[in-house]
Amino acid sequence: MSLSRRETLQWMIAAAALPLARLAPPAMAAGTGVAPPFDVADWPDAPPALPPTKGYGRDPDLTMPTVPWPLTLSKAQRATIDLLGDLILPADDRSPGAGALGVGAFIDEWISAPYPTQQADRVIVISGLTWLDRQSTALHAAAFDAIRPTQRGALLDALTVAEPAAAMVQPVAFMDKLRTLFVLGFYSLPEGKADMGYIGDQPTPGPYPGPTPEALAHLSTVLKQMNLPPS
Amino acid sequence: MTQAAIDPAQVTADVIIVGSGAAGGMAAYSLTKAGLRCLMLEAGRDYDPQAEVNMYAPESDAPLRGSGTPDKPFGYFDATVDGGWEVEGEPYTMQEGTQFYWYRPRMLGGRTNHWGRHVPRWGAYDFKPFSRDGLGVDWPIGYDDVAPFYDRVEKMIGVNGGRIELENHPDSPPGCLMPPPKPRITEMLIKATAESLGIPVRPAHTAVLTRDMPDDVAPRSACFNATPCTRGCTIGAMFQTTTSFLPMAKATGKLTVVTDAMVARVTMAGTGAGRGRAAGVEYVDRKTGRRHQVRARAVMLAAGTGETTRLLLNSGGEGQPRGLANSSGQLGRNLTDSTGASFSAYIPALADRPRYNEDGIGGQHIYIPFWLYEQQKRGELDFARGYHFEIGGRFGIPPAAALPRTWGAGLKQAVRSASGATIGLTLRGEMIPNKDTYCEIDPSVKDRFGIPVLRFAFKFSQHEINQVAHGRRTAHAVFKRMNGTILDRDLPPEEIMTAGGEIIHELGTARMGADARSSVVDSYGQSWDVDNLMLIDGSIFASGAHKNPTLTILALALRASERLAARFKSGAFA
Numbered sequence: 075m076s077l078s079r080r081e082t083l084q085w086m087i088a089a090a091a092l093p094l095a096r097l098a099p100p101a102m103a104a105g106t107g108v109a110p111p112f113d114v115a116d117w118p119d120a121p122p123a124l125p126p127t128k129g130y131g132r133d134p135d136l137t138m139p140t141v142p143w144p145l146t147l148s149k150a151q152r153a154t155i156d157l158l159g160d161l162i163l164p165a166d167d168r169s170p171g172a173g174a175l176g177v178g179a180f181i182d183e184w185i186s187a188p189y190p191t192q193q194a195d196r197v198i199v200i201s202g203l204t205w206l207d208r209q210s211t212a213l214h215a216a217a218f219d220a221i222r223p224t225q226r227g228a229l230l231d232a233l234t235v236a237e238p239a240a241a242m243v244q245p246v247a248f249m250d251k252l253r254t255l256f257v258l259g260f261y262s263l264p265e266g267k268a269d270m271g272y273i274g275d276q277p278t279p280g281p282y283p284g285p286t287p288e289a290l291a292h293l294s295t296v297l298k299q300m301n302l303p304p305s
Numbered sequence: 306m307t308q309a310a311i312d313p314a315q316v317t318a319d320v321i322i323v324g325s326g327a328a329g330g331m332a333a334y335s336l337t338k339a340g341l342r343c344l345m346l347e348a349g350r351d352y353d354p355q356a357e358v359n360m361y362a363p364e365s366d367a368p369l370r371g372s373g374t375p376d377k378p379f380g381y382f383d384a385t386v387d388g389g390w391e392v393e394g395e396p397y398t399m400q401e402g403t404q405f406y407w408y409r410p411r412m413l414g415g416r417t418n419h420w421g422r423h424v425p426r427w428g429a430y431d432f433k434p435f436s437r438d439g440l441g442v443d444w445p446i447g448y449d450d451v452a453p454f455y456d457r458v459e460k461m462i463g464v465n466g467g468r469i470e471l472e473n474h475p476d477s478p479p480g481c482l483m484p485p486p487k488p489r490i491t492e493m494l495i496k497a498t499a500e501s502l503g504i505p506v507r508p509a510h511t512a513v514l515t516r517d518m519p520d521d522v523a524p525r526s527a528c529f530n531a532t533p534c535t536r537g538c539t540i541g542a543m544f545q546t547t548t549s550f551l552p553m554a555k556a557t558g559k560l561t562v563v564t565d566a567m568v569a570r571v572t573m574a575g576t577g578a579g580r581g582r583a584a585g586v587e588y589v590d591r592k593t594g595r596r597h598q599v600r601a602r603a604v605m606l607a608a609g610t611g612e613t614t615r616l617l618l619n620s621g622g623e624g625q626p627r628g629l630a631n632s633s634g635q636l637g638r639n640l641t642d643s644t645g646a647s648f649s650a651y652i653p654a655l656a657d658r659p660r661y662n663e664d665g666i667g668g669q670h671i672y673i674p675f676w677l678y679e680q681q682k683r684g685e686l687d688f689a690r691g692y693h694f695e696i697g698g699r700f701g702i703p704p705a706a707a708l709p710r711t712w713g714a715g716l717k718q719a720v721r722s723a724s725g726a727t728i729g730l731t732l733r734g735e736m737i738p739n740k741d742t743y744c745e746i747d748p749s750v751k752d753r754f755g756i757p758v759l760r761f762a763f764k765f766s767q768h769e770i771n772q773v774a775h776g777r778r779t780a781h782a783v784f785k786r787m788n789g790t791i792l793d794r795d796l797p798p799e800e801i802m803t804a805g806g807e808i809i810h811e812l813g814t815a816r817m818g819a820d821a822r823s824s825v826v827d828s829y830g831q832s833w834d835v836d837n838l839m840l841i842d843g844s845i846f847a848s849g850a851h852k853n854p855t856l857t858i859l860a861l862a863l864r865a866s867e868r869l870a871a872r873f874k875s876g877a878f879a
Contacts, residue, residue, distance in 0.1 A: 132392075189374045259370065262363070262364050270702075271724075282670075284665075289661045293658075
């Protein structure tokens, strides 16, 4: 399947409308839309829509949260998602990998939800998984889960360039989506909060204690560096 | 809270109160304390925060990590139940080419179960805007008329805050406010930065207790500095009528509450001495679809700006296509909402900052009140009315825009580093009423009960657009002074403004005024046309101010309720 020029233009217009102006902190700025180091596989057609299911409704029992819709990733898709989770947010000395922690189940819950945002995300994620295998097969004659780690890494590098070439706009948008979902799914769990050093969610009776002396000392340094008076 | 086997038609009520939110709750509290028997009709379902609020569960317990959906727009655990931007079978429509979103909680306690809790006092300018700039209209009352009620409301609902000491931001007399919480690091940085640019930062006034508020019936505890207020508060620290006014009014034995009671119209006394007076209301039981008529000596509408207006427009009967209480023709006109826009930046200097518990009381601890009244008066600004900034920025998951496009160990490091390094300024500004913004009855669409629905028309004027553009320049100047990386997209101001209704500050469609020719009600919310009909919600506002409306709704509802009780006492309804 090859792309018509019209479709390509539509992509670019759609991509321009997306909030792709992601922060590239100064150290991260890179890339100028240069072509990826491989021929880009065709982006697949959108998957068929899911059969209609119900959401949790406007008045669910808030004390007993449940997910009423069925999960829809195939075993193979879920395995690839878990693999990607452990690549995107890998295990280190602070926390497990996102795949090992089961965040893939959250991705499945998300893309299976019968709401417009989630269904739009599903098209991106399912198409992206298909594309990933397609690209991997074109380059290495094997699906993404069967290629070598260095080959996977090279693919992910191509999917995280700051300014993708036109042919890579959709694959990169797929990785952006996946990264955002993994970050949400991972860091909202207790393990993720601990990883960020998050302190909170603890009833603390009495007046709010406010910042610690250490936090205040840091602020005072920041203010000095910015030439601002003490707060 | 609702009694099970009431036959509302048999309830002998002095006053029917339509709605149980801020205004209705205040009226029920004030009137029952004055000895009047009240029948409260709430369109939504019964609701008990003690049994239904899930205060402590982490977002990860909820579907989609608690993210907002069309079913629960403000997140799974948000206290709004059974309502929202859409209500099944109860549509509203819009004039072609315009956009308006109408938030309708359908629950006992209304929007007070989920609200911003930011309760600034309005100042002298806010009640006399026409005198100041020749736009809109003046209120028939001024700050001095409302101030004593502000004093009392702050003490009744529990407000924390500090002194502001700025033009048109009146301070509360001693004893009205509870002490404010300490600011967080991000807020202190914004304060230092903004003030270096001549922009003031002050303690916010917030309807959250920082001291216990004992009561025999509905004791409320000081905030314990945890859990999101928008879920509702089982310890009563956040003001909501379901944990305060309603149980207190109920305890007098003089309040009957009927939920699932969708009021369709005000009924009029046909003949005799009561001619020209309201007889009561007709409501539809939302569960059975059956219609009921109930009677009382006075009717108070506190259904919310849109619903109050809708049911008056639908109460005209034969030969009154303009509705009831509308001899001025102003019913439905003068609709406003606050302007809204959000700005954010990643602040490298805040990366990897020392962790501490930043929960505190829900929401901002300090904020930026409008500070350019003098420049505005001198004509130096290209917009006529003010705005304020609410301040955000806490530890947590960094927004996607603050994370680099990377994967692997570097991404984990980036999340840790950026957590707590993003700050936000959220603009809320005043909209001036204009002729293109109103609501009316849709000539063809009815809801599932057969009640004609509202059709909205909405348009911002250049004043609001210029105001938001000014707000963006200001916010970005603050961010740049902190060497921040601005995360906002570069779009025209029209495209960054929230749509009409989205701030949920809709006001003004049955405005008060000095005479029957130009307004729907007098300063007590009493209808010029119908002697025993009073409106006490946001519909009666003559203008919107940039300041959140709920404190003023409560103050005016208290003032109106005491006036009504006095009229009962003087035999006006004998």
